[in-house]
Amino acid sequence: MTGAARTTTRDIARAAVRAELAQVAFELFRREGFDKVTLDDLAAAAGVSRSTFLRYFGTKEDAVLGAFEGQDRKVADALRARPADEDDWTALRRALDAVIGRYHEDPAGALATTRLVYDTPSLCARHLEKQHSWRPALAEALADRAGAGGPPAIALAVRAGAALGCLNIALEYWTASDGRLDLVTLLDEAFASLMG
Amino acid sequence: MTGAARTTTRDIARAAVRAELAQVAFELFRREGFDKVTLDDLAAAAGVSRSTFLRYFGTKEDAVLGAFEGQDRKVADALRARPADEDDWTALRRALDAVIGRYHEDPAGALATTRLVYDTPSLCARHLEKQHSWRPALAEALADRAGAGGPPAIALAVRAGAALGCLNIALEYWTASDGRLDLVTLLDEAFASLMG
DNA sequence: ACTAATGTGACACTCAGTTTCACACTGACT
């Protein structure tokens, strides 16, 4: 039974190749535009075959959106780590800090990625689709925090969804300002707009 | 100059054909599953050529999602029609009544459509993408209501987004309950969860 | 009745994504 999820040397090499491919793809997309670049172009630029490229990323979009992978779990974990007596809104707001860290570490890269995603319809669509699954994950984390006897499930879903909406809108404004506005401030403002 | 947007006899015929094609497509999708049905199947079933089908609906998805077309404008108009002194949340909640009317008129059909969209990934993605453009439209309507000196744009965007989130979640729970739960109640509950 | 605009079908084409097969490499076991 070798099926256990052990991290082997091979996995590390795989991850490195994957990162390299994503990098090459991203630069090509930025230079030529996502839609103008074909899978053949990508494969040629990366020095692999079309087959190989598609084995690393099931779709062209995933070569870009892989950057966002695992963020849902990160936020959900951060949410579960918040003190149990904290109200949902504060906990959600704090949990989102786990995600916006990225944007402070590499603002230029994050800005470029966000731009590419926002103004490429197919990327935007896929991104929304993936984010759609974040909401149930956050709602579940909220339920874990609240334990039995907390608010009904629909309330938790609404709050999780609203928090994610705040994140998206804050990112939108941040991107529109070329990263000049402060993301933390924007996110706080967004959350504040939900009240009253 | 015949370019003016006059409704001609042709337009009426076109709309009828469009509705007919959508109907045929919908039944085929429900019976066989969206992904199993090819454009050729659709064309054959509808008795037109593949070209013609694609002229009526730019994509396979649009044959289903055309049912939702114009809802954004309907909600935005309803929003603008609300009294100016009403608070944003109440106005948004009331404006959404313009949309859920459909679900009361033909619950079975609405349920079937919603189901099909929700559990077909490509349809779900396109739907989310289209709904994405509703938010700015609603935010603009809120801005019109508030006039100058109202809340900042980001606040209106957040509220519009949250309201749409409520709609989606209410619809989700309604669908999950096979239409047995009351949609209006669900929507009220959703809005209530935003407060406190 | 003539003409111009428009709807339709046929066809060729590009590209994404799937599947299949063959080949090369690596690591383990004898």
Place this chain on the structure above:
DNA sequence: AGTCAGTGTGAAACTGAGTGTCACATTAGT
């Protein structure tokens, strides 16, 4: 050392969505 299974890669054929072009028919306007 030599076989053997597992795995990554490349080549190729295939399906299906969507685009573009062209010819033909129908219909509206004069």
